[in-house]
Amino acid sequence: MSVEIIDGTTIANFVEDEEAFSASVNDLFAQLDADKDGFLSYKEMVKELQRLRVMETHFGVDVKREPEEVARVYESLFVQFDHDMNGRIDKNEFKKETKKMLLAMANGLGSLPIQMALEHDSLLLKAVKHEYSYGASANDNLLANAA
Ligand SMILES: [Ca+2]
């Protein structure tokens, strides 16, 4: 876990960098695909949703929910990912929906930076690191131009 400053631009830049974004999403997909069959089952997805604590926190405040309610939300999220409704999520579906969710989050954040506690392997932390490396290479270019 690390605390980072993040804003909408950081996320949007990361998502729009096709190469960096694809690599990160593929990593995450491989991590979640516990039985390595190339698809995410409902069970595999629920694990990730639980890890992200989608339902347990609301702006960092713990909220008690009924188990039935949690299950309903997980199911509706799963269906949202499962575009062709075949009961499993393939890499394309996962990437498309993750992109959509991150862009929605970027829009929500706008240009107002907020402080967020990010897990070490989360996509958002990768977005922050992506910005660092992008900033670093931009500086290199400036130095190269100045020389
Ligand atoms: Ca699987």
Ligand SMILES: [Ca+2]
């Ligand atoms: Ca599917």
